[in-house]
Amino acid sequence: MKKIVSVLLIVCGVLTAGYSDAEIEKKVTDLLNQMTLDEKIGQMNQYSNSWDLTGPKPDNDRNEARYEDIEKGLVGSMLNVNYVKNIKAAQELALKSRLKIPLMFGVDVIHGYKTIFPIPIGLSSSWDMTAIEKAERIAAREASAAGLNWTFSPMVDISRDPRWGRVMEAGVEDPYLGAQIAKAKVRGYQGHDLSDHYTIAACMKHFAAYGAPNAGREYHSVDVSLNSLYNVYLPPFKAAVEAGASTAMNAFNTLNGVPATGNQFLVNQILRSKWGWKGVIVSDWGSIGELRAHGTAKDLKHCAEIGINGNTDIDMESLAYHNHLKELVEEGVVRENQVDEIVKRILTLKYKLGLFDDPFRYLDEKRQTTELLSEENRRASREIAKKTFVLLKNNNNLLPLSKNIGSIALIGPLVKDENVSIGNWACQGGHEKAVPVFDGFQRVLSEKTELLYAMGCDIYGDRRKRYDMEIDSEKFKAGFAEAVDLAQKAEVIVAVVGETRMMSGEASSRLEIDLPGVQNELLMELKKIGKPLVVILMSGRPLTIPWIAENADAILVTWHAGIEAGNAIAETVFGDANPSGKLTMTFPRCVGQIPIYYNQLNTGRPKNRDYVWLSGYIDGPNSPLYPFGYGLSYSTFEYGDPILDKSEMGFDETLTVTIAVTNTGKRDGEEVVQLYIHDQVSSIARPVKELKDFQKVFIRAGETKIVKFEITREKLIYYDENYEELLEPGDFEVMIGTNSDEVKTKTFTLK
Ligand code: NOJ
Numbered sequence: 142m143k144k145i146v147s148v149l150l151i152v153c154g155v156l157t158a159g160y161s162d163a164e165i166e167k168k169v170t171d172l173l174n175q176m177t178l179d180e181k182i183g184q185m186n187q188y189s190n191s192w193d194l195t196g197p198k199p200d201n202d203r204n205e206a207r208y209e210d211i212e213k214g215l216v217g218s219m220l221n222v223n224y225v226k227n228i229k230a231a232q233e234l235a236l237k238s239r240l241k242i243p244l245m246f247g248v249d250v251i252h253g254y255k256t257i258f259p260i261p262i263g264l265s266s267s268w269d270m271t272a273i274e275k276a277e278r279i280a281a282r283e284a285s286a287a288g289l290n291w292t293f294s295p296m297v298d299i300s301r302d303p304r305w306g307r308v309m310e311a312g313v314e315d316p317y318l319g320a321q322i323a324k325a326k327v328r329g330y331q332g333h334d335l336s337d338h339y340t341i342a343a344c345m346k347h348f349a350a351y352g353a354p355n356a357g358r359e360y361h362s363v364d365v366s367l368n369s370l371y372n373v374y375l376p377p378f379k380a381a382v383e384a385g386a387s388t389a390m391n392a393f394n395t396l397n398g399v400p401a402t403g404n405q406f407l408v409n410q411i412l413r414s415k416w417g418w419k420g421v422i423v424s425d426w427g428s429i430g431e432l433r434a435h436g437t438a439k440d441l442k443h444c445a446e447i448g449i450n451g452n453t454d455i456d457m458e459s460l461a462y463h464n465h466l467k468e469l470v471e472e473g474v475v476r477e478n479q480v481d482e483i484v485k486r487i488l489t490l491k492y493k494l495g496l497f498d499d500p501f502r503y504l505d506e507k508r509q510t511t512e513l514l515s516e517e518n519r520r521a522s523r524e525i526a527k528k529t530f531v532l533l534k535n536n537n538n539l540l541p542l543s544k545n546i547g548s549i550a551l552i553g554p555l556v557k558d559e560n561v562s563i564g565n566w567a568c569q570g571g572h573e574k575a576v577p578v579f580d581g582f583q584r585v586l587s588e589k590t591e592l593l594y595a596m597g598c599d600i601y602g603d604r605r606k607r608y609d610m611e612i613d614s615e616k617f618k619a620g621f622a623e624a625v626d627l628a629q630k631a632e633v634i635v636a637v638v639g640e641t642r643m644m645s646g647e648a649s650s651r652l653e654i655d656l657p658g659v660q661n662e663l664l665m666e667l668k669k670i671g672k673p674l675v676v677i678l679m680s681g682r683p684l685t686i687p688w689i690a691e692n693a694d695a696i697l698v699t700w701h702a703g704i705e706a707g708n709a710i711a712e713t714v715f716g717d718a719n720p721s722g723k724l725t726m727t728f729p730r731c732v733g734q735i736p737i738y739y740n741q742l743n744t745g746r747p748k749n750r751d752y753v754w755l756s757g758y759i760d761g762p763n764s765p766l767y768p769f770g771y772g773l774s775y776s777t778f779e780y781g782d783p784i785l786d787k788s789e790m791g792f793d794e795t796l797t798v799t800i801a802v803t804n805t806g807k808r809d810g811e812e813v814v815q816l817y818i819h820d821q822v823s824s825i826a827r828p829v830k831e832l833k834d835f836q837k838v839f840i841r842a843g844e845t846k847i848v849k850f851e852i853t854r855e856k857l858i859y860y861d862e863n864y865e866e867l868l869e870p871g872d873f874e875v876m877i878g879t880n881s882d883e884v885k886t887k888t889f890t891l892k
Contacts, residue, residue: 159334160492168497169488173481175240178467181484184217184242186210186463187423187455190227196426196458203460214238215463217487218245218291218423218455223569225504228288232500243500245491247291247344247423250330250568251310252276254283256518256704257563257570260645260681261296262312263529263700266722266772268813268837270325272525277329279518281341286512287569288503290494291342293390293423295326297377298347301736303726304357306649309565309681309701311352313725314738314769316373317832320380327384335387336495338502345381347392347425349407350374354394357735359650363394368825370396371860379416387490388421391428391453400435402428403444403451413452415864421486423455424448430459441465449475454483514573514704523705523712528811530713531722532773533696539673540695541716541775542633548591550631551579552624552667553638554600554660555679561639564701565646565681573704578637578677581707585715593631597624600641602657617659625666634667635675635714636693642701645681653732655685668692677710683728690766698722716775721811721837723772723880727765733758739769739881740828770832770880776810776842779803783877783887790891792868796852798887800877804840813837814848817876817884818856823869825861830876830884850877857891 160168173181188207189196203210210216211234222228228246235244252258258276267273277295284292296310299319313319323345332340350370354361365374378389389412392401401407402424412418429448432438438447445461446469456462469475495502512518532540542549555561555578562575582592598617628634638660643649655661665688668674676693678684679701689696697720699710712718729737748757757763781801790796802814814837817830833856840846857873858866870891878884 165489165492168492169485172240172242172488173484176484178470178477178480180214180240181480182462182466183210183213183215184484184487185455185466185480186216186460187218187220187457188216189220189458190222208234211235211244212237214240214242216244217242218247220247220293220457222246223248223287223289225288225506225509229501229504232504236500242488243491243496245291245494245496246289247293248284248289248568249294249566250280250284250289250292250341251294251296251566252564253280253522253568253570253703254287255513255569255573256283256515256522257567257573257575258522259526259529259703260309260564260566260701262309262681262725263702264525265312265318265322265725266531266700267525267528268318268723268725268835269528270321272528273322273325274329275521276525277326278332279521281330281332282339283513283518285339285341285503286505286508288509289341290496290503291344291388292330293344293346294330295323295343295381296346297323297381298352299374299377300352300726301738302353302357303654303682303684303729304650304652304732304735305352305354306359306645306651306681307352307647308726309645312682314727315725315740315832316376318725318835319377323377323381324384327381327386331385331387335493336498342387342490342494343381344388344390344423345378345386346390347401348378348389348412348422349392349401350396351392351394351401357650359648360393363396365396367862367864371864375411382416382418386420387493388423391422391424393425393428393431395435400428400432400437403432403447403453405451408452411864419486421454421490422452424453424457424459427458429453429456429461442468445469446474449479449483452483454486519705522703523709526702526705526709527713527718529700529702529722530710530720531698531724532720533698533767533771534690534693535773536694538775539675540697540714542675542714544586544590544715546590546632548593548631549582550593550595550628550634551582551637552595552597552628552634553636553663554596554598555637555639556594556596561642561679562702562706563642563704565642565649570704575704576707578707578710581709581711584708585711585717591631593627595624595627596620597663598659600658600660602644614659618662621663621666624663625670628667628670628672631672633673633675634670635677636664636667637677637679638664639679640681640684653685654682656689661688664689664693675714677714683724683726685729685731685766687730687766719775719808719810720772721774721813723770723813724767725769727769728767730761730766733761734763734765737765740831742826743829768880768882770813770815771882772813772880774806774810774812776804776806776808776812776840778812778840778879779805780878780885783875783885785875785887785889788889790852790889792854792891796889798850798852798875798877800848800885801845802838802840802848803845804842807842809839809841811837811839812879815878815880816850817881818852819874819876820857820859820869821872821874823859823871824867825859827859830881832881
């Protein structure tokens with residue numbers, strides 16, 4: 142009997158998973174016709190599980206009544222409910238409702254669910270779209286094994302201000318790279334079929350321009366031009382739409398003074414009309430209710446009206462729709478067919494997720510046990526982590542260190558840390574321990590190497606230790622003497638320093654982005670010893686580290702590298718892996734240079750020589766500490782001259798550029814070959830260079846690879862202030878190189 146049931150289920154699965162759009166539309170319309178207005182509004186209402194908040198508790202919180210609301214069909218989706226048992230319980234409540242419409246369950250699965258991968262700025266730094274897709278695929282497998290069907294990811298906000306804590310969640314200053322990453326992540330989460338048991342719905346966020354808060358201050362207003370909006374901030378969203386992202390999230394910020402939540406220009410004109418996107422939009426946490434604080438709504442009822450007119454389909458934790466939408470419809474302020482259109486979108490997504498076929502389809506305790514934090518997933522996290530490290534400096538090939546070295550002093554507050562590498566937004570992996578660097582070193586080294594350890598100092602300055610607290614920095618230096626003493630006994634010093642987990646992420650903007658606390662002073666003391674100094678830098682953002690850049694012998698940026706951090710770092714430091722990451726955000730010299738990005742405009746007075754009346758500063762250079770695209774390897778790569786197959790290109794033609802890249806080093810390695818374009822004369826000033834393609838290629842020691850790029854009109858187009866595509870004839874420079882600063886240039890003409 143058992144056998145027959147499972148065969149039947151399989152048959153049903155095959156039959157139901159592949160509905161055509163027309164079939165889904167019919168089912169949705171039939172269901173909608175049976176729904177009361179309350180039930181429709183219920184679909185637009187999203188609650189958080191009340192014990193796991195990722196935002197401020199609403200002032201009109203319904204606490205326990207939330208569960209009654211589910212039973213009455215007054216809730217359409219939930220966030221922050223985790224694991225099969227809890228999700229099942231909530232789903233069972235939903236199925237007691239009159240129409241038995243299943244709930245969707247979403248969580249911030251940002252860089253892994255239980256098996257934590259490197260934080261997104263690290264994943265981005267890999268420039269490896271296959272690795273990024275794989276990380277998100279595993280995250281989706283784990284999240285769906287835990288019963289979820291929706292992630293609030295990817296964040297695709299371009300940002301050029303490392304003071305903003307959320308750069309850890311994407312960490313990309315460039316729209317082209319941001320667009321490739323957005324696509325890889327959507328593919329990773331959603332696969333080919335949303336109803337597949339191993340996929341979850343993606344959510345591109347935060348729509349739009351949230352990555353440009355004034356002065357890098359969290360939740361601050363945004364003031365970007367239409368030119369920047371169209372050419373810089375929107376492309377990753379457009380790419381996510383093209384990749385099939387099922388949902389989107391509003392941003393907290395204003396744009397042109399209008400809050401992005403309920404913003405008709407952004408949502409109705411661009412997302413819905415111009416891009417024709419039919420997915421579901423969820424507000425950010427409480428962002429509908431925040432329209433009051435923005436000063437564009439007088440009360441929560443007014444918030445609901447603005448939200449719905451701006452096509453925010455789901456209200457996350459404001460209770461604006463729950464409390465006021467019915468009234469608005471009854472008063473004729475909102476038309477019921479506006480509500481219907483929204484509910485149709487939500488129900489359509491639920492059909493696509495397969496929830497109507499089987500509301501418990503993701504709920505399999507056994508799969509949860511085997512899938513979460515499996516050895517295979519951990520291994521993948523480690524392999525991917527090794528691709529994300531950026532080698533900033535390596536004097537005299539100090540790295541990799543020999544495994545036969547006699548003694549190493551491992552110094553710093555993060556050497557034995559099991560917490561920091563997990564990073565912020567660590568979902569259910571937040572309670573797990575990451576492999577510390579110390580353990581990784583021990584594993585890789587034999588007993589012949591003496592591994593000395595001193596913490597040196599603790600880190601202070603995160604949001605748990607507020608800025609106005611009296612901090613006696615001298616006290617933090619108490620461990621310096623021991624560290625120096627110990628370091629004197631070793632052949633080489635490896636210092637592991639950086640930011641703690643909570644120094645980046647939401648609500649973690651910083652005024653200064655140097656190495657927090659007394660860590661730099663610790664490094665200065667270590668330097669005085671005169672031994673080779675390797676700095677391993679863990680952070681959630683680019684840091685201002687001019688002293689380290691000048692004085693360390695080697696610098697390896699590892700970001701917050703995930704659950705296998707220590708192993709991945711040790712394997713890299715001792716040469717089992719060769720670093721291949723490249724910066725996706727510029728490292729400034731100092732805070733005064735921010736916002737800083739390579740794809741800037743030339744200005745009328747570019748600082749191309751030492752002269753007063755040019756665009757610059759009187760107290761320092763314009764150039765960054767490390768440019769976008771920068772990153773060394775244990776191999777060395779030599780670039781030939783780019784070869785163009787023609788010097789003139791028609792509007793619909795393809796121009797092919799090839800370049801020979803030789804690995805002149807002694808080790809096999811990977812190089813990210815980057816192609817930039819500059820439109821020399823255009824009706825709207827264009828950036829000095831823009832990334833338009835790249836390839837990460839593996840090149841054996843001594844081998845030469847011919848890397849081929851194709852330039853088509855898509856790579857030359859930009860948008861005018863009406864969001865119309867512009868493609869103008871004239872001369873273009875094509876630049877290829879190892880980073881945005883070191884390129885070889887050729888020109889061609891578009892005719
Ligand atoms: C607020 C954050 O801005 C957003 O990214 C996140 O998805 C929600 N909280 C839900 O946790």
